[in-house]
Amino acid sequence: MAEPRSSGTSVPRLDGPAKVTGRAKYAVDLDVPGAAHGVAVRADRAHARILEIDASEATALPDVLAVVTAASLAPIDVRFGHISRDHPALAVDKVRYAGEPVALVVAETRRAAERGARLVRVRYEDLPAVIDAEEALADDAPLLHETHPGRTGDEGFHNTGGTRLAGNLCAENTLGWGDVDAAFEAADLVVEGEYRYPMLYGYAMEPYNATALFEEGALTVYSTAQHPYMVRDDLALMFGLPLARVRVVVPYVGGGYGTKSYTKVEPLAALGAYATGRPVRVALSVEEAIYTTRSDGAVVRARSAFASDGTLLARDMDIVMNSGAYSDNSPLVCAKLANRCFGPYRMQALRVRCRSAFTNTTPASSLRGFGAPQGNLASELQLDEAADRLGIDARELRLRNLVRPGEQILPGKRGVDADLAEDLRLLTESLGWGEREGVGFGISASDAGAHPTSTALVRIHGDGSASCALGATELGQGSRTVLSQILADGLGLPFEQVAIVQSDTGVVAYERTTGASRTTTLVGRSLLAACDDARRKIRELASELATEVEDAPGGVVADGEHLGYGDVIRRWFGSGGEVVGSAAIRKHGEFEQLPPFWEIGASGVVASVDEETGRVTVEQLTTVGDVGFAINPALVHGQDLGAATMCLGAALSEELVYDGSTLSNPNVVEYRVPRVGDLPHRVDQILAERRDGIGPFGAKGGGEGAGNPVGAAVAAAVGRLLGRYPRRLPLTPERVWRLAQEAEQRETETVRG
């Protein structure tokens, strides 16, 4: 059994020297010889039938190689999608949102392709568009998809609300138990409200890009994908190729946060390469990236019933998500939002309905913690409001209702593998709860880890060093470093004796995804199992060389003599050689019960409000990283602060705004992400390590959790300062100023009354 030696220490990041010297190569930095450039012609309207695409002027340009459209590519079906195969890489017959790719101009240079794209004339017949999600679900709403796309049937997405879909309903998930109406009837207090979480743009600083080439009957794509194997599957289907003949390679990635999950720009590059026979590179601008993916905005109508002692009796949540023109990952977001909108609290009755609506807007998909931040805002703010109205301390009210270690949040699912009450105590102590003004905090628990399929290959080389080829992508979270620590400990080797190769489907072992905070936990476990397999094989070889063989750190003891791995390999082979271990984990055994782990969020802020301007300043941020065991504490802190900062952006300034049917802020000037000046004056990062996770040495995932309660925490802090809880994010100065005016007015009226 492996012991943590390297694990548990903040070893320096392996990618450090490459990243501080500018040597680190990202997909956008790759120079594929002979590559042509593809630029998309994008729809200038939200919903319209395509009558004609006239590319004659564009194709007449000397450097333009081809203008590719869905029609020109027939019989290739240009649609892709892992849950619903409803997303055309190039619009088929009609466009469903402003910014949708209609044609791809391929030219010798990027500039020529851009010039060509401006010369493609598209004639449309406009159709009525629907931008608002609730309007989209009305009976008389314009229909986006005339025939409902259905589901791919992937077992990993079986619970994504795919039954009885009609009209613009993209997904619907319901869950619940107990007699909800009776519980509300019997309640001493009912808190009710409508909460709004904005549509967000993740702004990974490297915009989506891909370079594709066909060679020797195989397709190779270099891209920014978080899940190269998922992209491989979509491309194989599109081009009718065996999986073995599609290779997706992902170098360093300039930010992911879920936004680079699943297939994005890869089909455009591949279709361009298919049509021209040239390697084709498609590199999007930030504006085009915003037209590629955003997160699901949500309207949450929530009711919570309480007894006078603060016991939460029941909740009733009705949620509508604005999911954009195509399914992408929204059905899974919908399922997760349903699961994540009410807990982690015990209650006798629950009713949740979460609907995802197609609208004529940019397709929505994953963004860090998806579903959790949207639901947590309503869930936590109603506890704060109930505490005030019942005259109970908001921390005490939560402690009364939080699930205990091992208790189920969702019936039949894994019991919670965390001590939430203790996390809450650590959090509120750091924030000075009860002693300071403007404190807000929140708790969340997410069913994380996704579908637990992971494989790993470990090679022990002739000199006793070891390497591993695995499909988890290094997005900046530090997985290369953490997995190297686990590999070193799995084999009893020094950190300096191991290396990891990642994210090349032509080389590495299968990995389902890099998301849902799963890498350390699940890949870590498949990696440890592969180490065990390699060690077993070393012992087998050694037992052909000696009579008595025992396992030992970094090798074996054979007939009393310590032999390193390299000694065994060299003696057995005579010359050269290596030992290969492999392993897989799947939804089976320890991993049968989902989720593989619960990802905990326990974060809070101390904020102040300038009532003259409405500007909110976050004075202090505290995160509690309940990660079981921190393989690399510095990297856990990095993930926690990064997640919390992103969600501070959503709390205070970030929101994609539609003006009519076009997006009014598709750039990073008008869409404002946190800058260094927004950094809280004090940042307190606490680790709670109780070795209670299913991952290596008791670890469990982090990286999303710390952000999930931040929106609610900021809203609670502002609410306490103003005497009225806001119910809509982001808390822009204007919204806060108005709230302050209303609160003041109400106070005046109360005094008069």
Add this chain to the structure above:
Amino acid sequence: MTATTTTTRVTGVINGRERTLEVDNAALLLDVLRDLGLTGAKPSCEMEVCGACTVQLDGLPVSACTTLAVELDGRTVETVEGLARSDDALHPVQQAFLARSAFQCGFCTPGMIMSAKALLEANPSPSRDEVVHWLEGSICRCTGYESIVEAVLEAAEAMRDG
């Protein structure tokens, strides 16, 4: 329609080496540098608000995404690739970014480092507030900035002592 392209011959110093280049009049400094294989400066916002493409032009930090390549003529450009001859001889700013793990995905890092270096050359003893103010033009989406501010203050100290 045919596009007419005009080019200009420019001579400038890039990372200590004089180069004469025939550049398209409309070409951006960022594209020309990247075509030379200097891919440390990154394209991102394309409107000089994110800082990922920051290089030093005659010592001043500029956004290469909105600087014309013809501006190079008679001037000196330094990119992140020009800072260190080897990993054992990193610039103090690079060293501090490593020591503080002041990056995650690393896409903003070259621009962030060049911006910080320009600050420390202009002001060897910046206060924390001055560092924050100076870096307001550089976005990092991963770290939450704290480690970056710490790294710049640490580099300032190392440069003063060194």
